Amino acid sequence: MKVVVALxxxxxxxxxxxxGEAVREGILRAVDAEVVVKPxxxxxxxxxxxxxxxxxxxxxxxxxxxxxxxxxxxxxxICGQSAFMEMAAASGITLASELDPHHASSWGxxxxxKAAFDKGCRRFLIGVGGSATTEGGTGMLRALxxxxxxxxxxxxxxxxxxxxxxxxxxxxxxxxxxxxxxxxVMCDVNxxxxxxxxxxxxxxxxxxxxxxxxxxxxxxxxxxAAAAEEYSGKxxxxxxGAGAAGGMGFAFLNFFPNARLMRGVQSVFEATxxxxxxxxxxxxxxxxxxxxxxxxxxxxxxxxxTLAKKYGCRTCALAGTVMNDARTCNDLGIDAFFSIIQGPxxxxxxxxxxxxxxxxxxxxxxxxxxx
Numbered sequence: 001m002k003v004v005v006a007l008x009x010x011x012x013x014x015x016x017x018x019x020g021e022a023v024r025e026g027i028l029r030a031v032d033a034e035v036v037v038k039p040x041x042x043x044x045x046x047x048x049x050x051x052x053x054x055x056x057x058x059x060x061x062x063x064x065x066x067x068x069x070x071x072x073x074x075x076x077x078i079c080g081q082s083a084f085m086e087m088a089a090a091s092g093i094t095l096a097s098e099l100d101p102h103h104a105s106s107w108g109x110x111x112x113x114k115a116a117f118d119k120g121c122r123r124f125l126i127g128v129g130g131s132a133t134t135e136g137g138t139g140m141l142r143a144l145x146x147x148x149x150x151x152x153x154x155x156x157x158x159x160x161x162x163x164x165x166x167x168x169x170x171x172x173x174x175x176x177x178x179x180x181x182x183x184x185v186m187c188d189v190n191x192x193x194x195x196x197x198x199x200x201x202x203x204x205x206x207x208x209x210x211x212x213x214x215x216x217x218x219x220x221x222x223x224x225a226a227a228a229e230e231y232s233g234k235x236x237x238x239x240x241g242a243g244a245a246g247g248m249g250f251a252f253l254n255f256f257p258n259a260r261l262m263r264g265v266q267s268v269f270e271a272t273x274x275x276x277x278x279x280x281x282x283x284x285x286x287x288x289x290x291x292x293x294x295x296x297x298x299x300x301x302x303x304x305x306t307l308a309k310k311y312g313c314r315t316c317a318l319a320g321t322v323m324n325d326a327r328t329c330n331d332l333g334i335d336a337f338f339s340i341i342q343g344p345x346x347x348x349x350x351x352x353x354x355x356x357x358x359x360x361x362x363x364x365x366x367x368x369x370x371x
Contacts, residue, residue: 008288016050026364043127043186043264052077062115064108067132083116088130099208110143128245137251145174164220183259191243199243265303284308287318293325305333
């Protein structure tokens with residue numbers, strides 16, 4: 001029997017790989033089986049760590065410029081020539097002392113990319129959720145050597161109003177080899193860059209954009225988009241996901257020839273080779289800390305289950321908490337799900353790392369004794 005174990009992290013308790021290894025231990029206590037553990041994440045918090053641990057890479061840190069100028073320590077992972085990153089680690093909204101859409105910059109994300117590039121990385125997997133920025137990725141691009149010039153050839157201001165002054169883009173200081181790197185951008189929204197469904201109108205308010213500013217700031221973004229597309233010769237501002245992370249999706253698509261926007265879980269599955277392992281599996285075990293109705297709306301365990309069903313594998317999910325509306329998961333590919341909690345306890349007790357690990361081991365063991 002071959003079992004593939006692919007759990008998302010149990011946030012605040014166990015990483016994806018730690019949870020998977022606990023399940024592996026429980027399975028092997030019960031049966032003689034081939035058990036393959038793969039990391040799972042959806043492109044959000046913990047993705048870089050999950051991929052790095054799961055693929056045997058090394059975690060790195062870089063001191064970079066945070067969204068409002070303070071220096072922050074950004075963590076990312078390296079495995080061979082691949083780098084695994086989260087924009088939130090360098091330019092995230094949780095790093096900002098206040099909401100300031102006029103000045104929040106993605107410069108630190110560019111510094112993080114440059115740090116990995118200087119270490120030899122040529123393939124980048126970047127999650128762009130949780131950003132503090134609404135500047136079309138221009139901060140990142142500046143950090144990598146791009147210059148944004150006005151009609152007189154002067155550098156434009158580095159705040160959001162500067163977007164409306166851009167007439168020409170100069171890449172003479174950009175490393176040519178950097179432009180040849182591949183960028184898989186983990187993005188789970190389909191919004192264009194500009195307009196009523198774009199970055200400013202839809203995501204701007206959560207980053208501090210006021211209702212009466214939307215029209216003007218969106219006009220600035222349109223000026224930037226026109227100059228950028230004249231530079232590249234590509235028309236990508238209406239591509240699904242171009243408006244992600246304040247326009248970071250557009251920046252990658254427009255300025256880097258080998259960039260693509262991908263669903264978070266799809267990117268992770270591809271990077272880890274999960275589908276190849278599931279092809280020959282009999283049973284797939286997935287799960288996360290809390291299983292509920294939102295799990296069925298595209299979260300990582302649902303992606304695993306969908307992949308498993310493609311190859312006719314039975315799929316079971318394990319979770320710390322299971323809510324009543326988790327039943328929707330049964331209709332979409334998870335054959336059965338179970339809570340790992342063994343008895344009455346507080347939330348703090350349930351989330352204790354060693355307790356969660358032992359609960360996963362015991363639940364997996366009993367499940368496979370029954371099977």
